Amino acid sequence: MSDYDTVSADVEHEEEIPEDHPRYQDLLTRHRIEQGVEKGITHLQGMHAEGRGSAFDYLLGEETIPSADEAERVAAAHLLLADRPVLSINGNVAALVPGEMVDLAEATGADLEVNLFNRTPERIEAIADHLRDHGAEDVKGVEADARIPNLDHQRAKVDADGIHAADVVVVPLEDGDRAEALEAMGKTEIVIDLNPLSRSPQVAEVPIVDNIIRAVPNMTAHARDLAGADESELRAIVETFDREAALEAAETRIRTGDL
Numbered sequence: 001m002s003d004y005d006t007v008s009a010d011v012e013h014e015e016e017i018p019e020d021h022p023r024y025q026d027l028l029t030r031h032r033i034e035q036g037v038e039k040g041i042t043h044l045q046g047m048h049a050e051g052r053g054s055a056f057d058y059l060l061g062e063e064t065i066p067s068a069d070e071a072e073r074v075a076a077a078h079l080l081l082a083d084r085p086v087l088s089i090n091g092n093v094a095a096l097v098p099g100e101m102v103d104l105a106e107a108t109g110a111d112l113e114v115n116l117f118n119r120t121p122e123r124i125e126a127i128a129d130h131l132r133d134h135g136a137e138d139v140k141g142v143e144a145d146a147r148i149p150n151l152d153h154q155r156a157k158v159d160a161d162g163i164h165a166a167d168v169v170v171v172p173l174e175d176g177d178r179a180e181a182l183e184a185m186g187k188t189e190i191v192i193d194l195n196p197l198s199r200s201p202q203v204a205e206v207p208i209v210d211n212i213i214r215a216v217p218n219m220t221a222h223a224r225d226l227a228g229a230d231e232s233e234l235r236a237i238v239e240t241f242d243r244e245a246a247l248e249a250a251e252t253r254i255r256t257g258d259l
């Protein structure tokens with residue numbers, strides 16, 4: 001599932017990127033962020049975040065390591081067990097995996113909610129429209145009628161019947177403060193972040209150290225595979241997960257190249 005073939009090929013000019021280039025995936029990702037900025041979806045600072053992610057992905061070998069694959073299966077089990085699962089979308093996520101997030105929401109019964117660090121009404125609307133163009137029926141986050149407690153910033157704005165009420169939230173490329181505040185609300189937090197030392201994966205119940213472009217389609221594949229599993233099987237998957245071991249495995253891969 002670590003193949004970029006899984007990424008929907010709907011971005012203009014992608015054909016200009018030579019597919020036989022040894023770092024095709026990274027070039028494609030960069031290109032999507034650039035186009036996200038041009039379309040008013042992604043904040044300019046999204047390019048910095050992308051650069052940080054890209055450096056860690058290079059060190060991880062630009063592949064889904066076994067511990068990340070396991071975390072992605074555990075995340076799928078959590079989402080299937082949840083009463084009110086929500087997938088949080090920011091400008092980078094919308095540019096990189098819009099259709100893939102819609103697929104994951106469908107496979108797990110989760111809601112999609114736009115939640116931005118650099119919040120403006122224009123970007124919220126542009127991202128909601130972009131998700132609807134990729135098949136989303138209902139997109140939360142526009143109303144933003146509730147707040148995450150103890151977080152003094154625009155990013156605290158959430159929907160009362162969305163992230164605020166969620167029991168399980170997927171927060172990709174998240175900043176550490178908000179991840180901590182959501183954890184303090186008692187939510188089961190699934191973080192996708194290429195840097196295992198970032199505060200957000202450090203506080204997450206399920207840290208997924210993988211590129212979102214590979215992680216999300218793989219989570220969907222696991223969710224479809226587990227769709228017929230009974231509750232006790234899903235609970236067993238969730239309970240045997242060792243978050244510390246997952247973080248350690250990613251760090252070892254980055255530091256030594258070993259799996």
Ligand SMILES: Nc1ncnc2c1ncn2[C@@H]1O[C@H](COP(=O)(O)OP(=O)(O)OP(=O)(O)O)[C@@H](O)[C@H]1O
Nearest residue numbers: 049053173174175176193194195198199200211212
């Ligand atoms: N395509 C991607 N897939 C997964 N993670 C990514 C991707 N692009 C960037 N990232 C990660 O997303 C994070 C975005 O930065 P952010 O500002 O939200 O966190 P941070 O300040 O680096 O860390 P902290 O969690 O400690 O606040 C970075 O850790 C970066 O490695």
Ligand SMILES: CC(C)(COP(=O)(O)O)[C@@H](O)C(=O)O
Nearest residue numbers: 045046049090091116117118
């Ligand atoms: C750029 C971004 C990764 C996302 O920003 P937004 O789309 O405004 O939520 C931000 O959190 C940052 O690290 O600077």
Ligand code: BAL
Nearest residue numbers: 117173174175176177
């Ligand atoms: N994500 C914006 C800056 C931070 O990491 O808190």
